[in-house]
Each structure stands twice: as C-alpha cells, then as structure tokens.
Amino acid sequence: xxxxxxxxxxxxxxxxxxxxxxxxxxxxxxxxxxxxxxxxxxxxxxxxxxxxxxxxxxxxxxxxxxxxxxxxxxxxxxxxxxxxxxxxxxxxxxxxxxxxxxxxxxxxxxxxxxxxxxxxxxxxxxxxxxxxxxxxxxxxxxxxxxxxxxxxxxxxxxxxxxxxxxxxxxxxxxxxxxxxxxxxxxxxxxxxxxxxxxxxxxxxxxxxxxxxxxxxxxxxxxxxxxxxxxxxxxxxxxxxxxxxxxxxxxxxxxxxxxxxxxxxxxxxxxxxxxxxxxxxxxxxxxxxxxxxxxxxxxxxxxxxx
Amino acid sequence: xxxxxxxxxxxxxxxxxxxxxxxxxxxxxxxxxxxxxxxxxxxxxxxxxxxxxxxxxxxxxxxxxxxxxxxxxxxxxxxxxxxxxxxxxxxxxxxxxxxxxxxxxxxxxxxxxxxxxxxxxxxxxxxxxxxxxxxxxxxxxxxxxxxxxxxxxxxxxxxxxxxxxxxxxxxxxxxxxxxxxxxxxxxxxxxxxxxxxxxxxxxxxxxxxxxxxxxxxxxxxxxxxxxxxxxxxxxxxxxxxxxxxxxxxxxxxxxxxxxxxxxxxxxxxxxxxxxxxxxxxxxxxxxxxxxxxxxx
Amino acid sequence: xxxxxxxxxxxxxxxxxxxxxxxxxxxxxxxxxxxxxxxxxxxxxxxxxxxxxxxxxxxxxxxxxxxxxxxxxxxxxxxxxxxxxxxxxxxxxxxxxxxxxxxxxxxxxxxxxxxxxxxxxxxxxxxxxxxxxxxxxxxxxxxxxxxxxxxxxxxxxxxxxxxxxxxxxxxxxxxxxxxxxxxxxxxxxxxxxxxxxxxxxxxxxxxxxxxxxxxxxxxxxxxxxxxxxxxxxxxxxxxxxxxxxxxxxxxxxxxxxxxxxxxxxxxxxxxxxxxxxxxxxxxxxxxxxxxxxxxxxxxxxxxxxxxxxxxxxxxxxxxxxxxxxxxxxxxxxxxxxxxxxxxxxxxxxxxxxxxxxxxxxxxx
Numbered sequence: 024x025x026x027x028x029x030x031x032x033x034x035x036x037x038x039x040x041x042x043x044x045x046x047x048x049x050x051x052x053x054x055x056x057x058x059x060x061x062x063x064x065x066x067x068x069x070x071x072x073x074x075x076x077x078x079x080x081x082x083x084x085x086x087x088x089x090x091x092x093x094x095x096x097x098x099x100x101x102x103x104x105x106x107x108x109x110x111x112x113x114x115x116x117x118x119x120x121x122x123x124x125x126x127x128x129x130x131x132x133x134x135x136x137x138x139x140x141x142x143x144x145x146x147x148x149x150x151x152x153x154x155x156x157x158x159x160x161x162x163x164x165x166x167x168x169x170x171x172x173x174x175x176x177x178x179x180x181x182x183x184x185x186x187x188x189x190x191x192x193x194x195x196x197x198x199x200x201x202x203x204x205x206x207x208x209x210x211x212x213x214x215x216x217x218x219x220x221x222x223x224x225x226x227x228x229x230x231x232x233x234x235x236x237x238x239x240x241x242x243x244x245x246x247x248x249x250x251x252x253x254x255x256x257x258x259x260x261x262x263x264x265x266x267x268x269x270x271x272x273x274x275x276x277x278x279x280x281x282x283x284x285x286x287x288x289x290x291x292x293x294x295x296x297x298x299x300x301x302x303x304x305x306x307x308x309x310x311x312x313x314x315x316x317x318x319x320x321x322x323x324x325x326x327x328x
Numbered sequence: 329x330x331x332x333x334x335x336x337x338x339x340x341x342x343x344x345x346x347x348x349x350x351x352x353x354x355x356x357x358x359x360x361x362x363x364x365x366x367x368x369x370x371x372x373x374x375x376x377x378x379x380x381x382x383x384x385x386x387x388x389x390x391x392x393x394x395x396x397x398x399x400x401x402x403x404x405x406x407x408x409x410x411x412x413x414x415x416x417x418x419x420x421x422x423x424x425x426x427x428x429x430x431x432x433x434x435x436x437x438x439x440x441x442x443x444x445x446x447x448x449x450x451x452x453x454x455x456x457x458x459x460x461x462x463x464x465x466x467x468x469x470x471x472x473x474x475x476x477x478x479x480x481x482x483x484x485x486x487x488x489x490x491x492x493x494x495x496x497x498x499x500x501x502x503x504x505x506x507x508x509x510x511x512x513x514x515x516x517x518x519x520x521x522x523x524x525x526x527x528x529x530x531x532x533x534x535x536x537x538x539x540x541x542x543x544x545x546x547x548x549x550x551x552x553x554x555x556x557x558x559x560x561x562x563x564x565x566x567x568x569x570x571x572x573x574x575x576x577x578x579x580x581x582x583x584x585x586x587x588x589x590x591x592x593x594x595x596x597x598x599x600x601x602x603x604x605x606x607x608x609x610x611x612x613x614x615x616x617x618x619x620x621x622x623x624x
Numbered sequence: 625x626x627x628x629x630x631x632x633x634x635x636x637x638x639x640x641x642x643x644x645x646x647x648x649x650x651x652x653x654x655x656x657x658x659x660x661x662x663x664x665x666x667x668x669x670x671x672x673x674x675x676x677x678x679x680x681x682x683x684x685x686x687x688x689x690x691x692x693x694x695x696x697x698x699x700x701x702x703x704x705x706x707x708x709x710x711x712x713x714x715x716x717x718x719x720x721x722x723x724x725x726x727x728x729x730x731x732x733x734x735x736x737x738x739x740x741x742x743x744x745x746x747x748x749x750x751x752x753x754x755x756x757x758x759x760x761x762x763x764x765x766x767x768x769x770x771x772x773x774x775x776x777x778x779x780x781x782x783x784x785x786x787x788x789x790x791x792x793x794x795x796x797x798x799x800x801x802x803x804x805x806x807x808x809x810x811x812x813x814x815x816x817x818x819x820x821x822x823x824x825x826x827x828x829x830x831x832x833x834x835x836x837x838x839x840x841x842x843x844x845x846x847x848x849x850x851x852x853x854x855x856x857x858x859x860x861x862x863x864x865x866x867x868x869x870x871x872x873x874x875x876x877x878x879x880x881x882x883x884x885x886x887x888x889x890x891x892x893x894x895x896x897x898x899x900x901x902x903x904x905x906x907x908x909x910x911x912x913x914x915x916x917x918x919x920x921x922x923x924x925x926x927x928x929x930x931x932x933x934x935x936x937x938x939x940x941x942x943x944x945x946x947x948x949x950x951x952x953x954x955x956x957x958x959x960x961x962x963x964x965x966x967x968x969x970x971x972x973x974x975x976x977x978x979x980x981x982x983x984x985x986x987x988x
Contacts, residue, residue, distance in 0.1 A: 116833060142835030154830035158685075158822040158891060166816075167823055171835025173816050177844055180815035181808050191816065230834065366744050416944045423689060423743055427886060428943050430879065434936025442929040552875070555748050563744070597759050601752035608745055609737060 067130040068093050069238050069270040075114055075124030077107075077294075084110040085121070086294040092238065097264055097271045099281045102291035103315055108274045109151055111291070112240050115272075116141055116148055129237065142171030145237035149227045149244055151274075157216030161207055161226050164215050165198040168233035201229045205259060221252045228256070232263055239263070239271045245280060253277065257284055278316065282306065290315060336465045338585050339578055344471035346577020348536060351478040352550055353557040353569040354485065355529040361489075361502040361564045362522045363414070365425045369433035371551025373527060376440040377402055378534030378543045382451050383444040395531075402527030405436075410520040437548055446545065451538040474536045479570075481532055485525075486566050498522065502564065556604035576600045649799055654792050662791035663864075669904045670798040671859040676884040676896035677809055678852030683882070684890035685818065686845035687825025688738050689747045692754035693853050693881045695734075698873035699727040699757060700854025701861035702767050705868045708779055709769060716782045720801070720858050724851040730757070731850020738842045754875055762870045776868040778861055794863040801859060805852060810893060812848070821845055822891070853881075883935060887942055889949025898950040907931050 070092040077085040085107045092098045100108050113119040115126055117136030125132045128144045141147070147168070156164050172194075175187035202211045205225050210218060215226055224244060231239055241260070245253050257280055263269050275281050281288060282302040290298040290305060292314040298305050305311055355370045377398055384394035413428055453473075459466040489495040501508045501518050509515060537547055557576050561568025580596050588595045657666070679693050704723035707714060734753035738746050761767050768776055781788040781797045788797040812818050820841040823831040832838050861868045880903060888899025910931055914922035946952055 118829065118833075138832050139835070139837070141833055148833060150830065154827045156819075156823045156826040156830070158826050159819060163819055167819055167831075167836070168834055170816070170820070170823075170831075175816070177812065177815070177817040177848070180817055181811045183811070187815075194816075234834075413940055413944075420943075420947075424943055424947065426744065426747075427882075428940050430882075431936040431939030431943070434932045434939070436936075438929040438932035438934075438936065442926065442933070446925055446929075549875075552751065555751065559745065559748055592763050594759055594763055598752060598755035601748070601755055605737060605749050605752050608741055608749060 068127070069096075069129060070115065070272065071127040071130075072111070072115065073125045073127065073132075075111075075121045075126065077110060077114060077119060077121045083294045085114065088124070088291075088294075088296055090289055090296065090299065092270050092272055094237070094270055095264060095268045096286045097260070097273060097284055099273045099275060099285040099288045100291060101275065101278070101281055101288060101315065105293075106291040107294040108291055109242055110294075112148060112242055112272070112274065115240060116146065142234060142236075145234075146240070147231035147234060147236035147238070148240035149224075149231055149242055151242040151246070153220075153223055153227060155215045155223055155227055155230075157214070159215060160212050161215055161218070161222075161229075162195070162198055162202060162211045164226050165201050165207075165229040165233050166194050168201075168230040169194045169197060171234065198229075198233055201233045204232075204262075205229050206255075221248050224248065225256070225259075228259065232267075232269075235267050236269055239269050241271065241273045241275075243274055243276065245275055245277055253280060260284065333465055337467075338581050340465065340467055341471065342578035342581030343574050344468070344475045344577070345581065346574040347475040347478045347570075348533070348540070348573075349550075349553055349557050349577055350482060350570045350573025351529065351533040351536065352554040353561065353573055354482055354566065355526040355533065356554055356558055357564060357566055357569050358485070358522055358526045358529065360558075361566075362498045363501070363519055364422055365414070365429065366422070366563065367526065368426060368429040368551065369409075369436055370526065370530060370554065371548040372433040372436040372440070373402070373405070373530035374534040374537065374550060375543075375545065375548040376405070376436050376534075377527070377531040378451065378538035378547060379440045379444045379449070381531070381535060382449040382538065382543045386449065398531055399528065402531055403524045406523035406525075406527045407520050409523050410516060414519055414523075415516065433548065433551075437545070441545065448542050448544040449538075451535065451543050453535065453539045470540070474540070477532065477536065481529065482566060482570055485529075489566065494521070553600060556600040559604040560607055576603065579603055646803065650796070654796065657792070657795075659791040662795040665904055665908075667791075667795050667798055668860070668864045669900050670795070670802045671856050671864050672881070672884060672903065673897045673900040674802050674805060674859060675853050675856035675881050676888065676900050677806060677893065678849045678856060679881050680885045680891065680893070680896050681809065681812075681821070681852070682845050682849035684885055684892065684895075685813065685825065686821035686842065686849075688735070688842060688845060689743060690750040690849075691747050691875075691878050691882065692734070692750035692752070692757075694873040694875065694877035695754045695757035696727045696731055696850045696853040697857030697860055697877065698761055698870060699730055699850075700724060700857030701868050701873075702761055703727065703854065704858040704862065705776060705778065706767065706769075715784075716779075720855055723858050724854040727854025727857070728847040728851040731846045731853075732843050735843060735846030735850075738846065739839055751875075754878055758870055758873060768868070775871075778866045778868050781862055798859045798863045801855065805855065806893065809852070813893065817841070817844060883939055885949075886939055887949055889951030890947075892949065892951040894954075895949050895951035898954065902950065903935075906934065910934060 068091040070090070072088055072090040075085055075088045077083075088107075088111060090098075090100075090111075100111065102108055110119060114121050115136065117133075117138035120135040125134055126136050127133070128136070128146060131144075156167060159167070173190065175184065175190050178184075179187040180191070199211075202208055205228065207222070207225060207229065210222060215223060218226070224247075228241075228244060231241075244260075245256060248256065260271060260273070261284065264271055273281070273285065285302055287300060288298075288302050288305045289296055290308075290311045297314060298308045298311045300308075306316065352370065352374065355373070356367060359365055359367045359370075380401055381394050381398045384397055385391065389397065409432065413432060414425075417425055417428055459468050461467075489499060497508070497513050497518060500511065501513060501515060505515065508518075533550075534543075534547065537550055541547065553576070557569060557572040559572075560575055561570070561572025580599050583599045584593070584596045653661075653666070675693060675697060678696075679690060682688050682690050700723045703726040704719045707719040707722045708716060711719075730753070734750060737749040741749060765771070781794060783797070788794055820831070820836050823834075823836050824838055824841050824845075828838060831841075857873070860872075865872065884899035884903050885896060886899070887895075887902055888897070889895030907927070911922070911927050914927060914930060918926075942949060
C-alpha cells in the first residue's frame with residue numbers, strides 16, 4: 024500500500040492529490056470515479072433549488088433562486104457579504120423555511136427540508152462559525168458523523184451487547200480512516216476544543232465526509248486559513264469528490280480557490296442569482312464583474328490551485 | 329350564588345400582593361436589561377437591606393437615618409459586586425454568571441445573618457394593617473400603601489429608562505455591549521450604577537416585604553416567586569414585570585382559594601410555576617419580552 | 625479508546641488507580657474505620673456522590689440545567705419505601721430499581737420542556753418539579769403511609785435475605801450500589817449515547833443536522849439522570865438518615881448538589897466524587913477550626929452562616945479561577961508532580977486519566 028505508507032513516513036508533508044487518492048483508495052478499497060458533470064448520464068440533479076424566495080421582515084434574503092447541482096460536480100456559490108449565500112444553505116438543510124419555492128434532494132421535493140432526515144438523504148454540511156463538539160475528541164467528533172446510522176439503544180451500549188459493540192467498532196474504524204486521510208492522526212485523541220482553528224475546520228470536514236454523503240455543503244471552509252492550509256484543504260475536497268463521487272456546494276470568498284476548484288460557479292447579489300456557469304464564463308460576465316469581482320485583470324488567482 | 333364580593337376581595341388582594349412581586353422582579357429586570365445577568369442574589373440583597381435597616385432602627389437610629397445608611401451600604405455592595413464578580417466573569421456564558429449570583433446569594437445571606445443575627449425582627453413602617461371598605465369590599469390598608477410605593481417606583485424607573493440620558497445608556501448597553509463600548513460608554517460604570525439601583529429596589533422591597541412577613545431568613549426566598557413573574561412578563565421588560573406580577577399574584581390567590589380546597593391547600597407554593605411553565609411552552613418570549621436568548 | 629492505528633494497553637494508570645481505590649474502600653476502611661466515620665462521613669458522601677453523578681449527566685454532559693434535583697431524591701426515597709411496604713415479598717433491591725424507574729418517569733415528564741427551552745427558562749421549569757413534588761409528598765399522607773408525624777423510620781437494607789445493618793453494613797451496601805452505577809455510567813459516557821449528550825450540549829443545530837435524535841437524547845438524559853438521583857435518594861434516606869421525610873429534600877439540597885458538580889468539575893465523573901467529598905468534609909473542618917480559633921463564640925448558628933459564606937465564596941472563586949473545578953486542579957497538581965514526557969503537539973501518548981495539560985475544555 025504505497026500511498027498509506029507514504030502518509031505514515033512523512034506525516035507533515037503536503038500530499039499531492041494523487042498521493043491522497045491512492046492512500047484513500049488503498050484504505051477503503053472503493054473505486055468510485057468522479058463523473059464528468061457536463062456529460063452526466065443521470066437525469067436527476069443531486070440538488071435542485073426551484074424558485075426559492077425568503078424574506079426576513081422587510082429584508083429579502085433570497086429572491087427566486089434556481090440552482091442545479093449534478094452528481095460529482097463541485098458547484099461554488101459566491102457573492103458579496105449579505106448576498107444570501109448562507110441563507111441558501113440554511114434553506115437547503117431545512118434550518119430556514121422558504122416563503123416560496125421547493126428544494127429537491129435526489130429528485131424528492133420538499134417545501135421545508137426535514138433537517139432531522141438530512142443524513143439519511145445523503146446530505147452533510149459544515150458551518151461558517153465552526154460547529155464542532157468542543158467537548159469531544161477529534162475521533163469522537165468524526166464518529167458522530169455516522170450518528171444517523173446508529174441502531175443500538177443506550178441500554179445495549181451500556182451492557183456491551185454484541186450488535187452495539189460491533190457497530191461501535193465499525194464506526195470507529197470508518198472514522199479512523201478519515202482521520203488518516205485528513206492528517207489528523209496525531210490529534211485524534213485530543214479534545215477538539217483546544218486545537219488550532221485550521222485543524223478544527225479539518226475535523227468538521229471529516230465529520231461531514233465520514234458518512235460518504237452524496238451532497239456536501241461547505242460554508243466558507245477556508246475562512247481564516249493560511250495558504251498552505253488552503254492548498255491542503257482544496258486537495259482534500261477534490262479527492263473526496265474524485266473518490267466518493269460526492270457533489271459539493273462550496274461557499275467561499277477566496278476567488279482563486281473557487282475558480283481553480285469548481286466545475287461551475289453561481290453568483291448571488293442581494294439575494295438574486297446574477298450568473299451561473301463555468302469559472303471562465305463567470306469571470307468574463309460583466310454583471311458579475313460590476314457587482315463583485317472588479318476589473319477582470321486584477322483578480323488574484325491565488326497561485327493557480 | 330357566586331359571592332362576587334369575596335371574589336373581588338381575593339382578586340384585589342392577589343393583585344396587590346402581585347405588585348409586591350413586581351417590585352422584586354424589577355430588580356431582576358434592571359440588571360438583566362443592562363448586562364444579561366440573571367441576578368439570583370436579588371432575594372438575599374432584599375434580606376440584607378431589610379436586616380440592616382431593622383437592626384439600625386432597633387439600635388436607636390431614626391427612620392430616615394437608617395434608610396440613608398442602608399442605602400449607602402447597598403451602593404457599596406453594588407460597586408463591590410461589579411468589581412469582584414462581574415468583571416472577572418465578563419465573557420462567560422450567561423449560565424455561568426447565573427451560578428455565580430447563586431454563590432453570591434449564599435455569601436450575602438451568610439454575612440447578613442452573621443452580622444445581625446438570625447432572629448426574626450418585626451418591622452414597623454407606621455402603616456396599620458387595618459382593612460377599609462370600598463363598596464363593601466375589604467382592602468388592606470398596608471397592601472394599598474405597598475402597592476402605591478411599588479407602583480411609583482416602577483413608574484419612576486420606566487420614565488428614567490425612556491427619557492433620561494443615563495437611561496438611554498442603559499438601554500444601549502442592554503442592546504449591544506460592543507456597540508455601546510464603541511460609542512464610548514463605560515461599561516463598568518454603567519454596571520455599578522445598575523447594581524446599585526437594583527440595591528435600592530431591594531431596599532424598598534425588603535422594607536415592604538419585611539413589614540408584611542417579618543424580617544427573617546425566608547425573605548430571601550421571595551426571589552423564587554420573582555422567576556415566574558419574569559417568565560410571564562419577559563426578563564427584560566419593566567412593563568412586563570408589572571403585568572407579570574399582577575397576573576401571578578392574582579392567579580396565585582385565586583387558585584389557592586378556589587382550587588386549593590380540593591387538594592388540601594398549599595397550592596400557592598407551585599401554582600405560579602406551573603402557570604409559568606405553561607406560558608413558556610406557548611409563548612416563550614413572555615408577554616412583553618424581546619430577547620430570544622437561550623430558547624430552543 | 626482505540627484508533628485503528630494503536631490500541632490502549634490493558635493496564636493504564638487510570639485503571640490501576642481505580643482498582644487500588646476499590647481495594648482500600650472494601651478491604652481497608654471497614655477494618656480501620658470508626659462508626660462515626662461511616663455514619664457521618666462516608667455514607668452521606670456516597671449518597672451525595674451518586675446524586676452528583678446523576679446531575680452531572682444531565683447538566684454537565686448534556687448541558688440541561690436542573691435546579692430541582694432534590695425532588696428526585698425525594699421521589700426515590702418515598703417510592704422505595706412504598707414499594708417495599710406495599711408489595712409483599714418484593715426483594716429490596718427490586719424496590720430500589722423500581723424507585724429509580726419512578727424517578728426516571730417523573731424526570732422525563734418534567735424534562736419535556738427542555739425540548740423547547742434552554743438555560744434559565746429550563747431552570748425555571750425544573751424548579752416547578754422541585755416545589756410540586758415536595759408539596760405532593762407532604763400533602764398526600766398516603767406517601768408516608770398515613771404516619772401522623774410524617775417522618776418514617778426506614779426499614780433495614782436487605783440483599784438476598786442478608787440484612788446490612790450497622791454502620792459498616794450500610795456503608796458497604798451504599799458502596800456497592802455506587803460502584804455498580806458508576807461503572808455503568810463510565811460505559812454510558814463512552815458510548816454513542818454519551819457522545820450524543822455532549823453533541824446536543826455543544827452545538828444542538830449541528831447535532832440535528834448530522835442525525836442525532838435531539839429530542840430522544842434530551843429525554844434519555846433526563847431519564848437516566850433522574851433514575852440515578854432517585855437511587856441516591858434511597859441511599860440518602862435508608863442508609864444515611866434512616867428516616868424518610870420531605871424535610872431534607874428542599875431547594876437548599878438541590879443547590880447543594882449543583883454546587884458539588886460545579887466545585888468538582890462539570891462533565892467530570894471524578895469531579896462528582898471530589899465535589900461531594902469537599903461538601904461533606906468542609907463543614908467539619910470549618911467547625912473544628914472555628915471552635916479552635918474563636919472558642920465559644922463559634923456556635924452552631926455562626927457555623928451555619930460561615931458555611932454559607934464559605935460555600936458561596938468558593939463557588940464564585942471556582943467559577944472565576946478554575947471553572948473546570950477540583951478535577952482540573954487535581955490534573956494540574958499531577959502534571960506538576962509527573963511532568964509530561966510527550967512533546968507539545970505530537971507524540972502517540974495513550975490517553976491518560978491524569979495528563980491533560982493542553983486541553984482546556986470539556987472531557988469525556
């Protein structure tokens with residue numbers, strides 16, 4: 024298992040995406056390939072937002088938003104602060120109920136997405152203001168990502184009933200793989216609350232990944248990170264998509280990261296979608312430039328990630 | 329044949345005792361409005377004020393002298409609390425501060441009784457507790473006096489908050505501490521003033537309650553009655569403290585008299601809480617409250 | 625707690641320590657202890673520790689504030705008494721379990737508001753439990769078997785026909801129950817359910833999003849916590865006081881248990897025991913020191929007030945200086961005595977009960 028031993032020998036090195044993919048495949052043994060979104064044979068988008076509108080009091084957060092996300096696609100959502108990006112994620116995850124419109128997960132329509140069933144729908148998300156369980160260790164936090172699959176009762180767990188013990192072992196093993204994948208081995212047994220911010224963000228990503236979601240919603244995952252950390256995280260995101268076929272919706276302010284990582288980019292401004300296309304199309308779009316990007320030449324591509 | 333007269337008597341008695349609850353709740357609201365702290369020690373401050381006053385009077389100090397002296401002591405207490413407890417705990421979650429005030433209540437109660445003793449004292453404010461009649465309905469004179477004092481104090485604070493600059497400052501701090509800081513308001517000073525104001529309220533309430541029940545340790549348990557009032561009226565609303573107090577007072581007395589006999593009495597102890605509980609489940613913000621902190 | 629990469633060794637400092645403690649508790653103390661030690665110190669310590677363990681599950685781990693724990697002590701005590709009295713031939717241990725289940729049921733009922741309330745508001749609703757239960761048990765004489773004085777002599781503690789009487793007997797009975805329940809709680813904390821508690825406490829929204837049954841988790845927390853506190857109530861009344869009455873189950877008792885877990889350290893099993901030990905021993909030390917320093921002036925009234933001041937001041941001090949309580953203080957002392965060998969951020973140190981320098985918040 025060349026990839027895995029590479030991990031163990033030089034734990035501090037930044038892995039190239041290829042190393043990471045090899046390690047993950049070796050550890051898990053799945054061979055899911057990413058699907059080319061433009062040539063998708065699937066008829067249903069993983070996520071479809073249809074005519075969603077939302078207002079708080081007199082303030083419009085979202086105005087008639089339509090968005091499709093296809094299997095295996097990385098679809099970014101960008102825009103100035105207050106444009107409604109986080110509100111959109113909250114609607115998609117059922118934390119807000121839209122005034123109008125519907126959200127379809129894997130084709131199933133919802134007027135109000137049932138938050139408690141998100142995991143079973145194959146949806147996972149991270150939060151802008153870190154949502155870790157600070158009292159749990161890193162490993163425990165990631166194990167929690169599999170909460171929806173827990174079948175044992177508290178009595179079974181206390182008495183160590185075989186089914187409960189097996190389930191616990193299985194979940195810890197799955198979490199352990201994610202821990203390795205995300206370079207968190209050294210801190211696996213440390214309480215999440217005391218760790219550096221960059222590591223905490225990775226733990227939150229791990230918690231979202233462990234359940235192998237079909238749709239992953241990332242709310243500003245790179246906020247507050249150094250360049251190195253951003254490169255690493257970008258690598259992880261891409262590998263997760265390549266290996267699991269996870270579709271990813273990414274809210275992010277670092278335009279360089281966004282343009283380099285995404286298959287498609289949607290731009291929101293004052294609650295409206297003003298553009299939706301490939302990175303090149305969006306960067307050249309005049310409306311987008313006026314509202315958000317500024318003059319095309321001056322965009323800092325951030326190292327061509 | 330329903331006895332309206334009796335009903336009115338019970339109702340009015342309940343409303344009047346409710347005003348007394350409002351007074352205690354007022355102390356809570358003052359502090360909560362400006363610092364988000366639920367001051368469990370309000371009851372023990374009440375006891376402390378009443379004990380100090382009564383002990384001075386018993387030692388021959390004239391009424392207003394004792395009043396002024398006790399007032400001074402409450403001011404000192406307010407400043408001391410702000411400096412030793414509030415400042416070190418300034419960034420902690422509200423529940424931590426609540427537990428700190430729980431500890432504080434124990435300290436104040438202990439000090440009060442260590443200084444002045446644990447016996448019961450009578451407190452005479454010069455108002456007789458004789459009833460007088462209004463359209464055939466008996467009303468206690470003392471209750472009326474207490475209601476008048478409490479009512480005017482509440483009204484005074486309402487006006488203060490609404491129309492003075494300091495009141496405005498208090499409201500600013502309550503709304504957004506960081507913004508208030510940015511505008512130049514000095515939080516420690518505001519908090520010291522607020523805790524002192526709460527101390528004054530505790531003094532007045534302590535005197536009234538002490539005259540009614542006698543000045544003894546159980547006085548500090550009055551605070552437990554204030555909590556349902558706050559739930560009903562909203563933790564940060566002065567108007568809510570009034571309305572909540574009236575409601576709780578009335579409901580308590582009425583349920584004790586009309587429902588109590590079926591259970592052998594003693595309902596007063598928990599009726600207020602059950603009502604508050606019901607309210608919480610239906611309308612968590614209270615009748616007037618705005619802050620939706622710590623709701624599910 | 626093993627990761628796929630390494631396993632925790634069978635013998636850790638933690639397990640050795642616990643084993644040693646048990647040996648001392650069962651083998652050494654009954655031999656050398658005096659009647660006073662058992663009746664006045666150890667037995668109440670055990671009962672209070674168990675109550676603190678119960679409350680800690682609810683308030684420390686699951687983050688649901690409760691000010692009404694004394695009510696469940698009372699429910700446990702009275703339920704055990706009534707089951708024992710009215711069901712002929714029922715083994716006493718079964719009465720205890722039934723008493724715990726009764727307390728759990730009532731705990732769940734009064735915990736229902738937690739589904740919509742948090743913080744102060746939840747605290748207010750738990751006070752409703754406190755006042756209502758106290759009133760009900762006093763008002764309806766059926767609970768005290770129509771005893772005119774309302775004070776019942778507790779029947780002796782029996783197990784499999786063998787009566788645990790006398791100071792040592794009652795101590796051993798209590799000790800065994802506490803050990804069994806504490807062991808079950810350690811397993812609970814490390815299970816998915818235990819993780820659910822912490823998740824709901826630390827970030828309820830995220831917990832809901834990942835599929836934790838928030839509703840069920842809170843109710844389970846109330847239920848288990850109340851069960852344990854109910855059993856602690858049985859110990860308190862039957863093993864320590866040897867009477868069953870409502871007097872000692874008032875709001876002061878509720879606060880006392882809350883203080884125990886604050887002083888001992890929230891979300892720390894060890895803290896429940898440290899805090900209870902402190903609360904039991906503190907007044908004794910205070911009265912001896914006071915009598916020594918102040919002589920006759922230091923009567924029981926003064927003692928009581930000094931105790932109040934002392935406890936209150938300590939609560940404030942702990943909240944300011946060491947919010948994680950005695951448990952964290954013990955860690956610090958241990959760190960100073962046995963410096964860590966592993967480097968700051970790295971090293972594959974197996975998780976140790978005692979070495980915890982860089983982890984400032986929360987523990988499982």
